[in-house]
Amino acid sequence: MAKVKTAFFCQNCGNQYAKWQGKCSACNEWNTIVEEVIVKESNTKSDWRPGNGNTRQSPKPKKLQEIDFQKEDRIVTSDKELNRVLGGGIVSGSLILIGGEPGIGKSTLMLQLALRLTGKKVLYVSGEESDQQIKMRAQRLGFESDNCFILTETSTQSIFQQIESLHPEILIIDSIQTLHTAHVESAAGSVSQVRETAAELIKYAKESGTPVFLIGHITKEGSIAGPKILEHMVDTVLQFEGDRHLAYRILRTTKNRFGSTSELGIYEMQGSGLREVSNPSEILISQREHDLSGVTIGATMEGNRPLLIEIQALVSPAAYGTPQRSTTGFDAKRLNMLLAVLEKRGNFRLGTQDVFLNIAGGLKVEDPALDLAVCAAIISSLEEIPVSDKICFAAEVGLGGELRAVNKVDHRISEAEKLGFEEIHISKFGKKNMNMEQHQIRIKSFGKLIDVFSDLFG
Ligand code: TYD
Ligand code: MG
Numbered sequence: 358m359a360k361v362k363t364a365f366f367c368q369n370c371g372n373q374y375a376k377w378q379g380k381c382s383a384c385n386e387w388n389t390i391v392e393e394v395i396v397k398e399s400n401t402k403s404d405w406r407p408g409n410g411n412t413r414q415s416p417k418p419k420k421l422q423e424i425d426f427q428k429e430d431r432i433v434t435s436d437k438e439l440n441r442v443l444g445g446g447i448v449s450g451s452l453i454l455i456g457g458e459p460g461i462g463k464s465t466l467m468l469q470l471a472l473r474l475t476g477k478k479v480l481y482v483s484g485e486e487s488d489q490q491i492k493m494r495a496q497r498l499g500f501e502s503d504n505c506f507i508l509t510e511t512s513t514q515s516i517f518q519q520i521e522s523l524h525p526e527i528l529i530i531d532s533i534q535t536l537h538t539a540h541v542e543s544a545a546g547s548v549s550q551v552r553e554t555a556a557e558l559i560k561y562a563k564e565s566g567t568p569v570f571l572i573g574h575i576t577k578e579g580s581i582a583g584p585k586i587l588e589h590m591v592d593t594v595l596q597f598e599g600d601r602h603l604a605y606r607i608l609r610t611t612k613n614r615f616g617s618t619s620e621l622g623i624y625e626m627q628g629s630g631l632r633e634v635s636n637p638s639e640i641l642i643s644q645r646e647h648d649l650s651g652v653t654i655g656a657t658m659e660g661n662r663p664l665l666i667e668i669q670a671l672v673s674p675a676a677y678g679t680p681q682r683s684t685t686g687f688d689a690k691r692l693n694m695l696l697a698v699l700e701k702r703g704n705f706r707l708g709t710q711d712v713f714l715n716i717a718g719g720l721k722v723e724d725p726a727l728d729l730a731v732c733a734a735i736i737s738s739l740e741e742i743p744v745s746d747k748i749c750f751a752a753e754v755g756l757g758g759e760l761r762a763v764n765k766v767d768h769r770i771s772e773a774e775k776l777g778f779e780e781i782h783i784s785k786f787g788k789k790n791m792n793m794e795q796h797q798i799r800i801k802s803f804g805k806l807i808d809v810f811s812d813l814f815g
Contacts, residue, residue, distance in 0.1 A: 365390050366548040371586045393543040429615060432527070432568070435473050438624060438633045439466075442595055442608050444616015447527070450566040451615065452559055454533075454587065456573045457597030462606055462626055463572045465494065466597065467529045469630050470570075472500035479504060480525035484511040484535030484545075498630040511545060513538045513554050517561065525567065530558065532572040533587070555587055588612060603719035605640060606631065610660075619660030638776055641666040641718040648745065651738030655730030656751040656769035656781065657722055663765070663772035665749060667717035668727065670734035675711045686716030687731065688723065695732055695754060702758030703807050705739060726763035728754035729782060732806060733813060742814045747779040752787070758806045762787030774798040782809055 431446030608622035785802035
């Protein structure tokens, strides 16, 4: 009987050890190292040694000039948001990892892609659902395709057998954590299984030129479960995120060998699948009948995409003892800092008030350019004076109450203009190398926070 070979792997970073230890010396995490059985087929990898009759033709070094360049082939899908995050379409032979929490809509997104790419033969391999469940979902989505094949299988060897006879043009794996290969004996979802099956799929993708989508689950901490190296192995990593109670979903590129990583796609989950949202500002700004106090619009950037989003603040006298500060979608520490600046530099009495802050649409934002809009919303609510819905803001607030310049202010201004805003408030330090003439929108620039307030609230 073959001797059982085991090794120890860190569940966090995938580092391998010969012995168990309490702390992973590669990623410094405690209690992440587990033992796994690895029995490799002896003839899968033969050791190459100089002079031992190695017959494989190994590639020779070439001059860079001698390599003829072919622009990578891209499959442009009908899903514009997906094209955008992939950098213009699916590159052939690429491996794309889609991570997200359970129930966020990863399977829906992929099935929708498979059904809408009618011109391409797509194989959707599911280890999570039965073909009945997939059929039911497809009916819900309402697309029909006679080029979409479903396979419910988890063994990579059987998957590759099917692939040999089917020759799909796109392969979708739902999910990498359910796959297992016969070359490794540990359970599906374990570090060595995930790594080995991913390596097999990469080999297949590169050799056949077929793009492969891998769905991956996410751990509680928000990283893709399985070894970190999975992210290093693939070409593109997309994160699918959003609040499960809200309809909006964001597809974010966190790694891309074939395009920029600052791209963002927005979808809305409907009864009949995911709808692309091409003008996100339409959903991020709520419809108002009359002017409300405490509501302002900030011009933010998500990657290269300008977004106008609504900020809502509610300031009311604290009924019991310590005033409450609560935020959704905005950093609580940053809110505390802005409140301190307003108190100290603007002489607003906020120390006895409850302050609630909400970013509309369930988005989480980190852009400091929203500072001015947040401050204006707070003061608007405190003073009960509405800010016109034709005004928007883009400036960072410093500790001295000064307004600081923000990046890509031109993009923000153009987007505000496109959406019909009449006025934008920015920092006077940001307009130095800007061409003011080209904009129709009124651009007001200020040096200090209090100057903005005297202009807005008199
Ligand atoms: P799913 O794609 O199964 O998520 P994941 O693969 O990421 O775990 O999507 C799950 C949720 O989406 C589920 O709660 C139901 C909802 N949904 C809709 O609202 N509309 C639809 O058309 C579909 C197919 C799903
Ligand atoms: Mg799923």
